[in-house]
Amino acid sequence: MVDITEMTNWGVDLIDVRKTYGRSIHALRGVNIQVGRGEIFGLLGPNGAGKSTLVKIMMTVVRPTHALGTILGRPIGHHGKLARTGYLPENHRFPGYLTGNQVLHHFAALAHVPGAVRKKNAGRLLDRLGMTKWADTRVSKYSKGMLQRLGIAQALMNAPELVVLDEPTDGLDPMGRRDVRELLVELKESGTTVFLNSHLLSELEMVCDRVSILIDGLVARQGRLADLTDQTVEYRISYTGNAAAVRGKLVALGATVDEGEAILAGCEADKVNHAIDLIRAAGLMIDSVIPKRVSLEDILAEALADRSGSADAAPVARPVSP
Amino acid sequence: MQFWTLIVDSFRESLDRKIFWVLAGISVLVALAMLSVGIEEHGMSFMFGMWEVETGRYSPLSGLGRANVAGLLVYILMSFFLGWIGVILMVIATADVFPRVMEHGAVDVLISKPLSRPMLFMYKYAASMVFVLIQATLFVGLTFLVCGLRWGVWLPGYLLSIPLLVLLFSYVYCVTVLVGVKTGSTIASILISLGAWMLFTVPVTAVQTFETYPTLMKQERVYHAARVLSWIPPKTSDIQIFAAKWAGAGSAFDLFPKGAIKGADANQMGRAREMDEREMQKSPLMSIGSSVLFEAVVVLLAMVSFCRRDY
Ligand SMILES: Nc1ncnc2c1ncn2[C@@H]1O[C@H](COP(=O)(O)OP(=O)(O)OP(=O)(O)O)[C@@H](O)[C@H]1O
Numbered sequence: 001m002v003d004i005t006e007m008t009n010w011g012v013d014l015i016d017v018r019k020t021y022g023r024s025i026h027a028l029r030g031v032n033i034q035v036g037r038g039e040i041f042g043l044l045g046p047n048g049a050g051k052s053t054l055v056k057i058m059m060t061v062v063r064p065t066h067a068l069g070t071i072l073g074r075p076i077g078h079h080g081k082l083a084r085t086g087y088l089p090e091n092h093r094f095p096g097y098l099t100g101n102q103v104l105h106h107f108a109a110l111a112h113v114p115g116a117v118r119k120k121n122a123g124r125l126l127d128r129l130g131m132t133k134w135a136d137t138r139v140s141k142y143s144k145g146m147l148q149r150l151g152i153a154q155a156l157m158n159a160p161e162l163v164v165l166d167e168p169t170d171g172l173d174p175m176g177r178r179d180v181r182e183l184l185v186e187l188k189e190s191g192t193t194v195f196l197n198s199h200l201l202s203e204l205e206m207v208c209d210r211v212s213i214l215i216d217g218l219v220a221r222q223g224r225l226a227d228l229t230d231q232t233v234e235y236r237i238s239y240t241g242n243a244a245a246v247r248g249k250l251v252a253l254g255a256t257v258d259e260g261e262a263i264l265a266g267c268e269a270d271k272v273n274h275a276i277d278l279i280r281a282a283g284l285m286i287d288s289v290i291p292k293r294v295s296l297e298d299i300l301a302e303a304l305a306d307r308s309g310s311a312d313a314a315p316v317a318r319p320v321s322p
Numbered sequence: 323m324q325f326w327t328l329i330v331d332s333f334r335e336s337l338d339r340k341i342f343w344v345l346a347g348i349s350v351l352v353a354l355a356m357l358s359v360g361i362e363e364h365g366m367s368f369m370f371g372m373w374e375v376e377t378g379r380y381s382p383l384s385g386l387g388r389a390n391v392a393g394l395l396v397y398i399l400m401s402f403f404l405g406w407i408g409v410i411l412m413v414i415a416t417a418d419v420f421p422r423v424m425e426h427g428a429v430d431v432l433i434s435k436p437l438s439r440p441m442l443f444m445y446k447y448a449a450s451m452v453f454v455l456i457q458a459t460l461f462v463g464l465t466f467l468v469c470g471l472r473w474g475v476w477l478p479g480y481l482l483s484i485p486l487l488v489l490l491f492s493y494v495y496c497v498t499v500l501v502g503v504k505t506g507s508t509i510a511s512i513l514i515s516l517g518a519w520m521l522f523t524v525p526v527t528a529v530q531t532f533e534t535y536p537t538l539m540k541q542e543r544v545y546h547a548a549r550v551l552s553w554i555p556p557k558t559s560d561i562q563i564f565a566a567k568w569a570g571a572g573s574a575f576d577l578f579p580k581g582a583i584k585g586a587d588a589n590q591m592g593r594a595r596e597m598d599e600r601e602m603q604k605s606p607l608m609s610i611g612s613s614v615l616f617e618a619v620v621v622l623l624a625m626v627s628f629c630r631r632d633y
């Protein structure tokens with residue numbers, strides 16, 4: 001994993017981003033997000049949380065009510081840096097009269113990618129996304145998944161330093177999803193910063209270094225995925241036999257005891273070992289000891305519960321500047 | 323590179339439009355129809371000589387001569403065909419340019435490129451002009467060639483109709499774009515801009531009516547208000563006058579002075595002729611200049627709206 005504190009610069013550094021649509025739709029209410037260079041960052045949250053609004057602000061599609069910070073070390077909207085950024089919008093549409101290949105060339109030319117480079121990259125990306133066969137077919141004849149693959153290829157045509165992907169696996173079949181995950185890891189290995197939006201939590205868990213949970217336009221949780229999911233771990237010890245004799249002692253340790261199973265909340269190994277000793281001493285047979293990591297889904301659910309409890313989330317601390 | 327990329331794209335978009343080919347087809351048909359007409363010394367032939375009409379030396383046609391017949395045809399084509407139907411068709415053909423650009427999902431990728439919004443707007447506006455320029459060149463070019471090759475009448479001034487047509491189109495199109503950007507609706511932008519075109523002519527028509535019927539002059543205030551107002555909107559009807567004048571078809575006015583249509587007596591007819599003469603003297607600089615100023619303001623409003631939007 002990339003250690004962000006070793007970075008000389010943030011890939012994305014957004015400070016106090018606010019957006020009010022019209023008079024009363026507060027889509028973002030002061031978002032702070034920092035993404036290290038070469039990191040895969042996941043932004044998650046329920047529908048309508050403001051995820052797309054945030055990336056649209058990053059890509060200058062939506063004008064923020066207020067926004068500070070930098071992208072690739074320059075202010076938002078810097079043309080030189082936009083040329084080094086790739087973007088896959090949600091529900092994108094390409095002109096139906098263009099072929100897949102023409103789409104790639106057209107948009108890359110607008111990002112100042114020279115012809116020879118475009119040709120090379122288009123061939124490589126179409127191949128990588130399994131679209132070579134369709135390269136010369138008009139986009140109007142594409143299926144949803146094919147369009148999505150083309151969209152991803154389009155976002156990578158300029159060999160970007162930063163890729164911003166809004167629901168990249170939307171509309172893709174399971175194989176396609178796996179392809180995209182592998183692609184993201186490849187990008188990261190080549191030093192590209194990846195910023196992605198998704199509500200497919202399990203997918204984020206597989207590839208993201210860090211995540212932010214956005215709820216109602218505010219960051220409710222932010223951190224390394226490992227830290228967030230490490231914080232709370234539970235162990236399930238299942239056994240065969242009657243545990244009546246040790247039940248009291250196990251409960252005293254803090255375990256919940258069920259038929260054939262004791263659940264220990266927390267991640268203290270000594271407690272777990274102690275519980276195992278107790279069960280063994282009672283002459284019971286241990287079948288398995290399973291540590292259960294807390295999933296992103298649990299964290300999201302918890303964050304949502306917190307939000308509905310209090311009107312305003314606690315401000316999220318800004319990570320130490322690199 | 324961006325400029326050419328966008329122009330090439332607009333070109334592809336044009337070729338993808340059925341109406342592009344319909345317009346091109348109309349130009350070819352009109353040219354063919356003209357080709358089938360022959361102008362001889364004592365008459366005319368139609369349908370490639372299948373039907374001949376002897377007009378004799380007392381016919382008004384023989385009096386006008388070959389060049390005037392050609393000039394008259396050009397005048398009719400310009401003022402009726404191109405000035406109305408042509409521009410309406412071209413507005414319909416290009417009205418969806420901005421609504422299409424601004425479609426959700428389509429606009430996002432475009433705007434996220436290192437391309438400023440005012441530039442994107444201007445490129446797209448220019449692309450529509452190129453579309454119209456192509457169509458106007460096709461129509462005027464073909465009919466120009468027919469006049470020259472078939473009838474032996476070369477009217478170099480007629481070629482000025484090409485920029486004049488683009489100009490006339492742009493007078494109307496600025497409103498199409500403004501409505502398109504504000505509402506995102508192609509239909510609304512077509513209807514409203516064609517309606518605006520009619521409105522543009524109201525003050526001028528009012529002034530002309532006053533001047534033809536002096537009894538109305540008692541309403542002096544209304545007359546003066548109309549005169550002042552007539553300077554604000556684009557002078558769409560002037561374009562046809564300039565086109566006819568520059569093509570050398572000015573004598574066509576002698577045949578059809580405007581007042582004649584209103585069933586006027588000899589006196590009124592004379593005044594109408596006088597008015598037409600005055601129209602022919604109009605300064606293109608003032609007319610076109612003030613119209614372009616109006617257009618610039620409307621385009622600026624559309625551009626500001628285009629740049630300020632969230633997509
Ligand atoms: N153009 C717009 N005009 C007005 N309101 C908007 C606009 N775009 C988004 N919103 C509102 O802003 C809020 C955030 O929307 P956004 O699309 O950013 O959510 P999201 O997190 O991407 O949701 P999803 O997971 O469904 O894609 C919503 O309440 C939405 O209704």
Ligand SMILES: [Mg+2]
Pocket residue numbers: 051052053090166
């Ligand atoms: Mg979204």
